[in-house]
């Protein structure tokens with residue numbers, strides 16, 4: 001499996017683990033108080049109180065750790081660090097409860113035996129039910145009660161105690177198998193969810209691209225243009241639009257065929273994509289016509305960008321067999337004139353400028369001859 005996806009699965013498992021355990025904040029303190037009250041039947045109140053206070057402090061620590069984990073928006077690379085923190089914090093809680101078998105053990109007392117075993121059966125069952133999403137944490141949580149269940153014959157010799165320890169360990173093994181089974185199903189579901197998320201984002205990305213050139217397609221370009229007009233209108237910023245048309249493209253198609261024409265389209269759009277800024281949006285409007293949306297750009301900068309694109313395309317050295325393929329573009333530059341101006345109007349003005357470039361000899365940049373919006377001031381837009 002892709003190591004990146006495995007790491008994301010482990011992080012999703014850690015989230016699920018924390019989600020399962022976060023409810024401890026309501027139940028664990030109550031269980032601690034009830035257990036402490038019952039323990040006073042066999043042990044001095046002071047000793048039991050010390051345990052209860054320590055245990056309540058440990059609960060506060062691991063719940064805080066879970067809350068911080070949830071709030072931290074943890075990245076995949078930090079999964080290991082957080083897993084260790086959680087393992088220590090929750091491990092301390094397991095150790096504190098399992099230690100009852102040592103200091104709360106009263107040999108020969110049936111009630112005490114029942115109480116101690118109940119505590120451990122509860123610990124083991126809850127761990128299997130709640131820690132199963134994360135394999136490593138499940139193992140570390142489970143190992144403490146398993147070791148604790150081996151303690152009775154060490155604390156008080158006898159066949160019965162040895163049998164009790166054996167029974168406890170068998171029970172733990174069984175619960176561990178069940179927990180692993182649930183873990184497998186959960187891991188599969190998480191992997192499926194991540195695969196679906198990847199697939200959806202890939203499809204969404206592809207739906208925005210032009211199939212031949214890989215730049216934005218018409219609908220994405222228009223959507224971006226409309227969004228940028230809204231933004232520029234809201235903040236009173238300048239915005240430019242370039243219209244690019246490959247010169248004499250029909251000749252390339254007619255002379256060398258459509259496949260060569262397609263290669264030229266791809267080469268021109270690749271070169272333009274490298275020549276525009278990261279925040280600009282280059283898209284194919286159709287055929288051999290492209291447009292570039294330039295946010296936060298005034299007329300001199302738009303003309304400079306257009307000139308850079310024109311030079312980049314003119315410098316391309318494309319060949320088909322031994323024939324050089326001369327590629328140039330004519331570019332029209334239009335500026336947003338008024339807040340909320342329709343995109344169609346902006347495109348039309350850039351188109352008019354582009355045709356002026358064509359009529360003036362091609363391989364040129366022409367700008368429209370009207371005042372840009374930055375001179376008109378921001379739109380009075382209210383929320």
Ligand SMILES: Nc1nc2c(ncn2[C@@H]2O[C@H](COP(=O)(O)OP(=O)(O)OP(=O)(O)O)[C@@H](O)[C@H]2O)c(=O)[nH]1
Nearest residue numbers: 245246247248249250251253258259261262287288
């Ligand atoms: N190979 C290829 N050709 C296309 C594609 N889309 C449109 N065309 C062709 O692009 C050509 C455009 O020709 P015209 O509109 O006459 O423009 P031009 O030859 O570039 O002339 P000027 O724009 O005036 O310089 C037509 O032959 C279309 O068939 C495409 O996806 N691939």
